[in-house]
Amino acid sequence: MNVFKTEQYRxxxxxxFSYLLIDTESGEAAVVDPxxxxxxxxxxxxxxxxxxxxxxxxxxxxxxxxxxDSLSRKTGAKIVAHASSKVRHDxxxxxxxxxxxxxxxxxxxxxxxxxxxxxxYLASGNLYTGDTLFVGECGRVDLDDSDPERMYESLLVKxxxxxxxxxxxxxxxxxxxxxxxxxxxxxxxxxxQKRTKEAFLExxxx
Numbered sequence: 312m313n314v315f316k317t318e319q320y321r322x323x324x325x326x327x328f329s330y331l332l333i334d335t336e337s338g339e340a341a342v343v344d345p346x347x348x349x350x351x352x353x354x355x356x357x358x359x360x361x362x363x364x365x366x367x368x369x370x371x372x373x374x375x376x377x378x379x380d381s382l383s384r385k386t387g388a389k390i391v392a393h394a395s396s397k398v399r400h401d402x403x404x405x406x407x408x409x410x411x412x413x414x415x416x417x418x419x420x421x422x423x424x425x426x427x428x429x430x431x432y433l434a435s436g437n438l439y440t441g442d443t444l445f446v447g448e449c450g451r452v453d454l455d456d457s458d459p460e461r462m463y464e465s466l467l468v469k470x471x472x473x474x475x476x477x478x479x480x481x482x483x484x485x486x487x488x489x490x491x492x493x494x495x496x497x498x499x500x501x502x503x504q505k506r507t508k509e510a511f512l513e514x515x516x517x
Contacts, residue, residue: 315435323347337413369441396428424462425450446486
């Protein structure tokens, strides 16, 4: 029996996704990227009886962290981010390290490129990708903290190595569907098509 549950919320004018993760056996929960309108999350927590243990941040951009401090103060949940992140956090994880919700391991995958602290969280066959990978697209690499060379490693080396049936839950509702799989993105996402690093950099710049 799968004791792990994911609830997806589309919030804000930029079509952000926030996620509520619940290990139903232990009653422990986490929120991924509480950007706006966290009342929905708080209502869901109250109705489920789950206790918020962690706030998981995929990167430091304001539209993904807007309500993190407020939610942390209200619930006592610890803020988790990559160890290098400039956003305030209580727990800094390196690539491959994890936190636990009951029996469910939530592992941070450092996937820099969109920002230097960009990370995905892998839990029970689900991948919460922030702005690294969208359905049919990827995050921008022309910002102050972006690095297209590191995005190549994240997007064309690291993520494709995951099993094809891993479910992709993106940070924005920019695609044809609100979620996807690694296999589907490898087949249909034009930014994940096999290229040399040189060809990828030329493609991203153009």
